[in-house]
Amino acid sequence: MKLPPIAAIRAFEAAARHQSFTRAAEELGMTQAAVSYQIKLLEERIGVPLFVREPRQVTLTAAGRKLSPKVTEALDLLGSAFVEVVEKPDLHLIISVLPTVASTWLVPRLSSFQAANPEIRIKVHTSNDLVDFAREDIDIMIRGSDNVLPEHEVFALFPMEYAPVCTADFRERHSIVNPADLLKIRRFGAQSWWASWLAGAGVQTGDDNRMDLVVGVQTIDVALTLQGQGVAMVMPIFFADEMKSGRLIRPFQYVGRDDRSYSLVYPKSRHRSRKIRLFRDWVIAEAEATRSAFAAIPNQ
Structure with a gap:
């Protein structure tokens, strides 16, 4: 099957993520009618409805629910490909971390990561809230494993x-x-x-x-x-x-x-990002070393 127009794909992805043609239009800088038209073109191209249109809302059909995460991942991957081409040597990695994990464990250890990777500048954002990677300028988060979604890569760091x-x-x-x-x-x-x-x-x-x-x-x-x-x-x-x-x-x-853990989390679509891979491997090793050292403390 020939790939549908990218404008139609972007309109569907945004509308599916927001569950709203209006909000998708605002994000894409289009009119609501234009978003609706692009999605109609897409539905005609693939031969199945993607949304149930009701007077004041739209909801995804079974086909739309199946397609949505894959389209989001594909667009994220496409965006990452362009970013990697134009990225400057001086990279920024933005991490959202639980306050306790940041102050007692992560931040005191970051100097070793930065020494090994001086081209990567890190910004730490502390919060207990779940990150919406699609809307927030966050690369990675450390959260409880019960706060993750199917489209996330999850690596356990510390059991609760x-x-x-x-x-x-x-x-x-x-x-x-x-x-x-x-x-x-x-x-x-x-x-x-x-x-x-x-x-x-x-x-x-x-x-x-x-x-x-x-x-x-x-x-x-x-x-x-x-x-x-x-x-x-x-x-x-x-x-x-x-x-x-x-x-x-x-x-x-x-x-x-x-059965939960504090875990490193990022979107599956970003698994090719070099800065994320470097930080992931480093933080997993640091967590393993911390667990081993803690187990050796007498009467802890």
Whole structure:
């Protein structure tokens, strides 16, 4: 089959992504009528409808849903080919990272990547929100593996393993001997992690499942804990230095786990990008080294 006109393909891709002819027209600098016309031409060319047209919205047909991700990937790949031809030697790599991962782990290690790849300039964007690669100027993100889509390449870096941490002095002052004692003191961190950890440790919480302070950033929770204000539920691997020095301790050895991981994510359509491949290989190796080093810490 002869390839349909590129204008029709671009109109379909944008309309499918936005689920709207109007928004597709705004993105492409066309009128809504022009977008509708291009999609009609495409449908006539391939002989199947791609959208169900309703009075105030359009939705993809089964054929449209099947075609959409492949067309997006193809256009991304085409765009990457032109970018690689015109890219200057001085490349920019924009990474969206969870705040805790950025401050405790990634940023302190970036100097080694930049030393090995001086032509690549890195910009780190910290956020908990999921990245829309089609709309945002982001190359790579590090997020939980439950926040990815079928069109993403995903590489697990750290399994989600969490446990309460505090200072040794705080444990002594509050006589924390059994896991149930944690219900009597200030607790910081994700409520879902606390609920899961306490249940796994055999603690019956009843209705006492409240949190004293929910910030959503593990580094802040640990800062409060180091001040002796309570106990934080965190991923200890991100605080290996504090654990190794004894500034933080785990009062109990039980570790909560689930089937998610903190993962490196980028669109499959960008797998040929040299800067992404270089960073991917480096960050996977760094994560493996970090896991090995953490496992060697006594009583962590």
